[in-house]
Amino acid sequence: MSFxxxxxxxxxxxxxxxNSGIGKIGMPAEASAGIQQAAASGVPALAKLPADKFGSMLGWAETAVGAALLLPAVPNRVAGAGLATFGAGLLTMYFNNDNYTEEDGIRPSDEGISLAKDSWLVAIGLGLMFGGKNKKRKGGKN
Structure with missing residues:
Protein backbone atom coordinates (compact mmCIF):
# COMPACT_ATOMS: atom_id res chain seq x y z
CA MET A 1 0.00 0.00 0.00
CA SER A 2 1.44 3.39 -0.89
CA PHE A 3 2.37 5.84 1.82
CA ASN A 19 -12.53 13.55 18.10
CA SER A 20 -15.79 11.66 18.61
CA GLY A 21 -14.30 9.71 21.50
CA ILE A 22 -12.84 12.73 23.26
CA GLY A 23 -16.23 14.44 23.00
CA LYS A 24 -17.90 11.61 24.92
CA ILE A 25 -15.47 11.42 27.85
CA GLY A 26 -17.10 12.93 30.93
CA MET A 27 -20.46 13.49 29.26
CA PRO A 28 -23.53 14.15 31.46
CA ALA A 29 -25.36 11.11 32.86
CA GLU A 30 -28.54 11.81 30.85
CA ALA A 31 -26.69 11.92 27.55
CA SER A 32 -24.70 8.84 28.52
CA ALA A 33 -27.90 6.91 29.24
CA GLY A 34 -29.32 7.92 25.86
CA ILE A 35 -26.25 6.67 24.02
CA GLN A 36 -26.36 3.45 26.02
CA GLN A 37 -30.00 2.86 25.10
CA ALA A 38 -29.21 3.30 21.41
CA ALA A 39 -26.15 1.04 21.64
CA ALA A 40 -28.11 -1.64 23.49
CA SER A 41 -30.54 -1.80 20.56
CA GLY A 42 -27.67 -3.34 18.61
CA VAL A 43 -25.81 -5.15 21.38
CA PRO A 44 -28.28 -5.93 24.21
CA ALA A 45 -25.51 -6.86 26.68
CA LEU A 46 -24.48 -3.18 26.77
CA ALA A 47 -27.64 -2.43 28.78
CA LYS A 48 -25.96 -4.12 31.76
CA LEU A 49 -23.20 -1.49 31.98
CA PRO A 50 -23.66 1.55 34.26
CA ALA A 51 -25.74 4.03 32.26
CA ASP A 52 -24.14 7.12 33.81
CA LYS A 53 -20.64 5.95 32.86
CA PHE A 54 -21.42 4.37 29.47
CA GLY A 55 -20.66 7.50 27.44
CA SER A 56 -17.24 7.91 29.02
CA MET A 57 -16.43 4.21 28.57
CA LEU A 58 -17.43 4.44 24.91
CA GLY A 59 -15.43 7.65 24.60
CA TRP A 60 -12.28 5.98 25.93
CA ALA A 61 -12.78 3.04 23.56
CA GLU A 62 -13.23 5.38 20.59
CA THR A 63 -10.20 7.39 21.67
CA ALA A 64 -8.13 4.19 21.75
CA VAL A 65 -9.27 3.21 18.23
CA GLY A 66 -8.56 6.71 16.91
CA ALA A 67 -5.13 6.79 18.55
CA ALA A 68 -4.27 3.34 17.17
CA LEU A 69 -5.05 4.59 13.68
CA LEU A 70 -2.93 7.70 14.15
CA LEU A 71 0.12 6.02 15.68
CA PRO A 72 2.41 4.70 12.94
CA ALA A 73 3.89 2.14 15.38
CA VAL A 74 0.54 0.30 15.42
CA PRO A 75 0.47 -2.16 12.48
CA ASN A 76 -2.21 -1.69 9.82
CA ARG A 77 -3.76 -5.05 10.66
CA VAL A 78 -4.18 -4.17 14.33
CA ALA A 79 -5.50 -0.64 13.69
CA GLY A 80 -7.75 -1.97 10.92
CA ALA A 81 -9.13 -4.72 13.15
CA GLY A 82 -10.02 -2.15 15.80
CA LEU A 83 -11.72 0.12 13.28
CA ALA A 84 -13.62 -2.72 11.57
CA THR A 85 -14.81 -4.07 14.92
CA PHE A 86 -15.91 -0.64 16.08
CA GLY A 87 -17.73 0.01 12.80
CA ALA A 88 -19.41 -3.40 12.91
CA GLY A 89 -20.66 -2.63 16.41
CA LEU A 90 -22.21 0.58 15.12
CA LEU A 91 -23.84 -1.30 12.25
CA THR A 92 -25.59 -3.65 14.68
CA MET A 93 -27.74 -0.68 15.72
CA TYR A 94 -28.52 -0.01 12.06
CA PHE A 95 -29.56 -3.56 11.21
CA ASN A 96 -31.46 -4.18 14.46
CA ASN A 97 -33.79 -1.20 14.12
CA ASP A 98 -36.46 -1.50 11.42
CA ASN A 99 -36.82 2.31 11.30
CA TYR A 100 -33.27 2.64 9.96
CA THR A 101 -33.74 0.54 6.81
CA GLU A 102 -36.15 0.40 3.91
CA GLU A 103 -38.49 -2.60 3.70
CA ASP A 104 -35.70 -4.71 2.19
CA GLY A 105 -33.77 -4.47 5.48
CA ILE A 106 -30.60 -3.29 3.71
CA ARG A 107 -31.01 0.13 2.10
CA PRO A 108 -31.05 3.01 4.60
CA SER A 109 -34.16 5.00 5.35
CA ASP A 110 -33.84 8.75 5.97
CA GLU A 111 -33.43 7.96 9.69
CA GLY A 112 -30.78 5.31 9.00
CA ILE A 113 -28.42 7.30 6.78
CA SER A 114 -26.34 8.52 9.72
CA LEU A 115 -25.66 4.92 10.84
CA ALA A 116 -25.40 3.36 7.37
CA LYS A 117 -22.36 5.54 6.71
CA ASP A 118 -20.55 3.54 9.39
CA SER A 119 -20.22 0.80 6.79
CA TRP A 120 -17.34 2.92 5.47
CA LEU A 121 -15.50 2.43 8.76
CA VAL A 122 -15.82 -1.34 8.32
CA ALA A 123 -14.59 -1.10 4.72
CA ILE A 124 -11.60 1.05 5.68
CA GLY A 125 -10.76 -1.30 8.54
CA LEU A 126 -10.90 -4.33 6.25
CA GLY A 127 -8.76 -2.50 3.70
CA LEU A 128 -6.12 -1.85 6.34
CA MET A 129 -6.26 -5.44 7.58
CA PHE A 130 -5.97 -7.09 4.19
CA GLY A 131 -4.36 -4.38 2.03
CA GLY A 132 -0.97 -6.01 2.20
CA LYS A 133 2.34 -4.43 1.49
CA ASN A 134 3.73 -3.10 -1.77
CA LYS A 135 5.73 -5.75 -3.55
CA LYS A 136 8.56 -4.74 -5.79
CA ARG A 137 8.25 -5.78 -9.37
CA LYS A 138 11.06 -7.41 -11.27
CA GLY A 139 13.75 -4.98 -12.20
CA GLY A 140 13.29 -2.93 -8.99
CA LYS A 141 10.37 -0.85 -10.29
CA ASN A 142 7.23 -0.36 -8.20
Missing part, protein backbone atom coordinates in the same frame (compact mmCIF):
# COMPACT_ATOMS: atom_id res chain seq x y z
CA UNK A 4 -0.33 8.31 0.74
CA UNK A 5 -3.06 5.65 0.62
CA UNK A 6 -2.01 4.30 3.99
CA UNK A 7 -1.92 7.78 5.53
CA UNK A 8 -5.37 8.64 4.17
CA UNK A 9 -6.92 5.38 5.35
CA UNK A 10 -5.51 5.90 8.83
CA UNK A 11 -5.38 9.65 9.46
CA UNK A 12 -8.80 10.72 8.23
CA UNK A 13 -10.92 8.14 10.10
CA UNK A 14 -8.42 8.24 12.98
CA UNK A 15 -8.94 11.95 13.56
CA UNK A 16 -12.72 11.60 13.19
CA UNK A 17 -12.98 8.69 15.66
CA UNK A 18 -10.53 10.31 18.09
Missing amino acids: IANAALRAIPGLFVL
Whole structure:
Protein backbone atom coordinates (compact mmCIF):
# COMPACT_ATOMS: atom_id res chain seq x y z
CA MET A 1 0.00 0.00 0.00
CA SER A 2 1.44 3.39 -0.89
CA PHE A 3 2.37 5.84 1.82
CA ILE A 4 -0.33 8.31 0.74
CA ALA A 5 -3.06 5.65 0.62
CA ASN A 6 -2.01 4.30 3.99
CA ALA A 7 -1.92 7.78 5.53
CA ALA A 8 -5.37 8.64 4.17
CA LEU A 9 -6.92 5.38 5.35
CA ARG A 10 -5.51 5.90 8.83
CA ALA A 11 -5.38 9.65 9.46
CA ILE A 12 -8.80 10.72 8.23
CA PRO A 13 -10.92 8.14 10.10
CA GLY A 14 -8.42 8.24 12.98
CA LEU A 15 -8.94 11.95 13.56
CA PHE A 16 -12.72 11.60 13.19
CA VAL A 17 -12.98 8.69 15.66
CA LEU A 18 -10.53 10.31 18.09
CA ASN A 19 -12.53 13.55 18.10
CA SER A 20 -15.79 11.66 18.61
CA GLY A 21 -14.30 9.71 21.50
CA ILE A 22 -12.84 12.73 23.26
CA GLY A 23 -16.23 14.44 23.00
CA LYS A 24 -17.90 11.61 24.92
CA ILE A 25 -15.47 11.42 27.85
CA GLY A 26 -17.10 12.93 30.93
CA MET A 27 -20.46 13.49 29.26
CA PRO A 28 -23.53 14.15 31.46
CA ALA A 29 -25.36 11.11 32.86
CA GLU A 30 -28.54 11.81 30.85
CA ALA A 31 -26.69 11.92 27.55
CA SER A 32 -24.70 8.84 28.52
CA ALA A 33 -27.90 6.91 29.24
CA GLY A 34 -29.32 7.92 25.86
CA ILE A 35 -26.25 6.67 24.02
CA GLN A 36 -26.36 3.45 26.02
CA GLN A 37 -30.00 2.86 25.10
CA ALA A 38 -29.21 3.30 21.41
CA ALA A 39 -26.15 1.04 21.64
CA ALA A 40 -28.11 -1.64 23.49
CA SER A 41 -30.54 -1.80 20.56
CA GLY A 42 -27.67 -3.34 18.61
CA VAL A 43 -25.81 -5.15 21.38
CA PRO A 44 -28.28 -5.93 24.21
CA ALA A 45 -25.51 -6.86 26.68
CA LEU A 46 -24.48 -3.18 26.77
CA ALA A 47 -27.64 -2.43 28.78
CA LYS A 48 -25.96 -4.12 31.76
CA LEU A 49 -23.20 -1.49 31.98
CA PRO A 50 -23.66 1.55 34.26
CA ALA A 51 -25.74 4.03 32.26
CA ASP A 52 -24.14 7.12 33.81
CA LYS A 53 -20.64 5.95 32.86
CA PHE A 54 -21.42 4.37 29.47
CA GLY A 55 -20.66 7.50 27.44
CA SER A 56 -17.24 7.91 29.02
CA MET A 57 -16.43 4.21 28.57
CA LEU A 58 -17.43 4.44 24.91
CA GLY A 59 -15.43 7.65 24.60
CA TRP A 60 -12.28 5.98 25.93
CA ALA A 61 -12.78 3.04 23.56
CA GLU A 62 -13.23 5.38 20.59
CA THR A 63 -10.20 7.39 21.67
CA ALA A 64 -8.13 4.19 21.75
CA VAL A 65 -9.27 3.21 18.23
CA GLY A 66 -8.56 6.71 16.91
CA ALA A 67 -5.13 6.79 18.55
CA ALA A 68 -4.27 3.34 17.17
CA LEU A 69 -5.05 4.59 13.68
CA LEU A 70 -2.93 7.70 14.15
CA LEU A 71 0.12 6.02 15.68
CA PRO A 72 2.41 4.70 12.94
CA ALA A 73 3.89 2.14 15.38
CA VAL A 74 0.54 0.30 15.42
CA PRO A 75 0.47 -2.16 12.48
CA ASN A 76 -2.21 -1.69 9.82
CA ARG A 77 -3.76 -5.05 10.66
CA VAL A 78 -4.18 -4.17 14.33
CA ALA A 79 -5.50 -0.64 13.69
CA GLY A 80 -7.75 -1.97 10.92
CA ALA A 81 -9.13 -4.72 13.15
CA GLY A 82 -10.02 -2.15 15.80
CA LEU A 83 -11.72 0.12 13.28
CA ALA A 84 -13.62 -2.72 11.57
CA THR A 85 -14.81 -4.07 14.92
CA PHE A 86 -15.91 -0.64 16.08
CA GLY A 87 -17.73 0.01 12.80
CA ALA A 88 -19.41 -3.40 12.91
CA GLY A 89 -20.66 -2.63 16.41
CA LEU A 90 -22.21 0.58 15.12
CA LEU A 91 -23.84 -1.30 12.25
CA THR A 92 -25.59 -3.65 14.68
CA MET A 93 -27.74 -0.68 15.72
CA TYR A 94 -28.52 -0.01 12.06
CA PHE A 95 -29.56 -3.56 11.21
CA ASN A 96 -31.46 -4.18 14.46
CA ASN A 97 -33.79 -1.20 14.12
CA ASP A 98 -36.46 -1.50 11.42
CA ASN A 99 -36.82 2.31 11.30
CA TYR A 100 -33.27 2.64 9.96
CA THR A 101 -33.74 0.54 6.81
CA GLU A 102 -36.15 0.40 3.91
CA GLU A 103 -38.49 -2.60 3.70
CA ASP A 104 -35.70 -4.71 2.19
CA GLY A 105 -33.77 -4.47 5.48
CA ILE A 106 -30.60 -3.29 3.71
CA ARG A 107 -31.01 0.13 2.10
CA PRO A 108 -31.05 3.01 4.60
CA SER A 109 -34.16 5.00 5.35
CA ASP A 110 -33.84 8.75 5.97
CA GLU A 111 -33.43 7.96 9.69
CA GLY A 112 -30.78 5.31 9.00
CA ILE A 113 -28.42 7.30 6.78
CA SER A 114 -26.34 8.52 9.72
CA LEU A 115 -25.66 4.92 10.84
CA ALA A 116 -25.40 3.36 7.37
CA LYS A 117 -22.36 5.54 6.71
CA ASP A 118 -20.55 3.54 9.39
CA SER A 119 -20.22 0.80 6.79
CA TRP A 120 -17.34 2.92 5.47
CA LEU A 121 -15.50 2.43 8.76
CA VAL A 122 -15.82 -1.34 8.32
CA ALA A 123 -14.59 -1.10 4.72
CA ILE A 124 -11.60 1.05 5.68
CA GLY A 125 -10.76 -1.30 8.54
CA LEU A 126 -10.90 -4.33 6.25
CA GLY A 127 -8.76 -2.50 3.70
CA LEU A 128 -6.12 -1.85 6.34
CA MET A 129 -6.26 -5.44 7.58
CA PHE A 130 -5.97 -7.09 4.19
CA GLY A 131 -4.36 -4.38 2.03
CA GLY A 132 -0.97 -6.01 2.20
CA LYS A 133 2.34 -4.43 1.49
CA ASN A 134 3.73 -3.10 -1.77
CA LYS A 135 5.73 -5.75 -3.55
CA LYS A 136 8.56 -4.74 -5.79
CA ARG A 137 8.25 -5.78 -9.37
CA LYS A 138 11.06 -7.41 -11.27
CA GLY A 139 13.75 -4.98 -12.20
CA GLY A 140 13.29 -2.93 -8.99
CA LYS A 141 10.37 -0.85 -10.29
CA ASN A 142 7.23 -0.36 -8.20
